Amino acid sequence: MDLLQKTYEAGVVGAGGAGFPTHIKLNANVEYFIINAAECEPLLNTDKYLMSIKAEEMIKGMEHIGELLGAKYLTIAIKQKNSKEISILKETIKKLDSKVELFYLKNFYPAGDEQMTVYEVTGRSIPEAGIPLDVGTVVSNVGTVINVYNAINDKPVTEKYITVVGEVNNPRMLKVPIGISIKECIEAAGGSTLDDYAVIIGGPMMGTIIDDDESSSIYIKKTDGSLIVLPKDHYIVKRKRKPIKTIINETRSACIQCRYCTDLCHRYLLGHKLRPHRVMRNVGMAERDPEIMKESLLCCECGICELYSCPMGLSPRLVNIFVKGELRKQGIRPEKGSLDIESREMIEYRKIPTNRLMSRLDIMKYSDQQIDELKEVKVKKVSIPLSQHIGKPATSIVNIGDKVSRGQLIGKVERNDMGANVHSSIDGKVVDISDKIIIEIEDNEVIL
Numbered sequence: 001m002d003l004l005q006k007t008y009e010a011g012v013v014g015a016g017g018a019g020f021p022t023h024i025k026l027n028a029n030v031e032y033f034i035i036n037a038a039e040c041e042p043l044l045n046t047d048k049y050l051m052s053i054k055a056e057e058m059i060k061g062m063e064h065i066g067e068l069l070g071a072k073y074l075t076i077a078i079k080q081k082n083s084k085e086i087s088i089l090k091e092t093i094k095k096l097d098s099k100v101e102l103f104y105l106k107n108f109y110p111a112g113d114e115q116m117t118v119y120e121v122t123g124r125s126i127p128e129a130g131i132p133l134d135v136g137t138v139v140s141n142v143g144t145v146i147n148v149y150n151a152i153n154d155k156p157v158t159e160k161y162i163t164v165v166g167e168v169n170n171p172r173m174l175k176v177p178i179g180i181s182i183k184e185c186i187e188a189a190g191g192s193t194l195d196d197y198a199v200i201i202g203g204p205m206m207g208t209i210i211d212d213d214e215s216s217s218i219y220i221k222k223t224d225g226s227l228i229v230l231p232k233d234h235y236i237v238k239r240k241r242k243p244i245k246t247i248i249n250e251t252r253s254a255c256i257q258c259r260y261c262t263d264l265c266h267r268y269l270l271g272h273k274l275r276p277h278r279v280m281r282n283v284g285m286a287e288r289d290p291e292i293m294k295e296s297l298l299c300c301e302c303g304i305c306e307l308y309s310c311p312m313g314l315s316p317r318l319v320n321i322f323v324k325g326e327l328r329k330q331g332i333r334p335e336k337g338s339l340d341i342e343s344r345e346m347i348e349y350r351k352i353p354t355n356r357l358m359s360r361l362d363i364m365k366y367s368d369q370q371i372d373e374l375k376e377v378k379v380k381k382v383s384i385p386l387s388q389h390i391g392k393p394a395t396s397i398v399n400i401g402d403k404v405s406r407g408q409l410i411g412k413v414e415r416n417d418m419g420a421n422v423h424s425s426i427d428g429k430v431v432d433i434s435d436k437i438i439i440e441i442e443d444n445e446v447i448l
């Protein structure tokens, strides 16, 4: 079996984050293969749910991938507090006589940042602007590995499990076809409890915010895993939406150079030369020091400085995003740092406890919402983006009027392209093709 070919054919990408094409990522030889099962952003439950219902597929997928990578260690990094999932995983490992091991993480943010997870498991810091491969490691998430297992069995990526929580009538786990709208997902969770609301696609720290009126024209992609519905005037929504001009003006007048943003920045603590307080001091100056501004290129946008550290309510994260954009326009990219890097001594004492973070984010009231009930959602129409992840979009290989079936290839990339194939997520007819392929069930067909 050619696992990379099967993964390419099935269109597998990282099921969270930027969605790196998996057939490219797995073309490596490493010591560690790690599943990042930390799910460290508050309120997210999709990975935990998948581990509880698909543990066998995940462990088998890990064994196949581990063999391909020549990995000595196959490790699932999971939070120690997730006792139910840990016991299911232990039983499955025993049943399959697998060499997979569990590594227990404490309950802190950002335990699931790829660089932090690698540090916790291996004790190695990834160099500045580097990737896990630089320290002999490949990291995947739970959904990705299950999708690789499905790919081995010739099942392409056509569906997603989505946590829907916050201001909805029935918080729950949904199983949905890729290309369903965000609004349909919220309706499947009983609709919002509010007339006007905002939706975070992803986690409260790193997710993207949209308004209720945008939710019918934005569609679930391979990289999505959760939706959090919040009031439009919620603390997180207001903080993330502040205009950059206001932020820079506030920074000039209110930054007291306490350096909490730097002292709690996990990338700084991992040993990187990223000191957001220096970027904040510089961004307000008429003449900025280019070497200091370049530090912002190392920011992973985790949001600790913006939503947790700063006592003045400033947003080093948004300033870094702004500065990164300016530097990119000038063709300036981050430079790869030395492999000879050591974490800072205080790293063990500056991890952010998740409960304290939730309290700061004003989301404690959603923390005990139960999402154990699964609802499988069927729709009559899907809009499947040809670009769902980092890299090159797929090219449509169907025409308007074509009948397609679920799992059929409809958008293609070449094997060596930095991209992923796209498949139909329902049986139906192609009714439009642009940057997405719209497929509708015909009137006389029944949704099964």
Ligand code: SF4
Residues within 6 Å of the ligand: 254, 255, 256, 257, 258, 259, 260, 261, 262, 276, 277, 280, 309, 310, 311, 312, 313, 314, 315, 316
């Ligand atoms: S934490 Fe806030 S006030 Fe302190 S240095 Fe950073 S941006 Fe300035």
Ligand code: SF4
Residues within 6 Å of the ligand: 261, 264, 265, 266, 267, 268, 274, 276, 298, 299, 300, 301, 302, 303, 304, 305, 306, 316, 317, 320
């Ligand atoms: S968002 Fe802030 S805390 Fe996170 S990596 Fe960037 S500078 Fe550091």
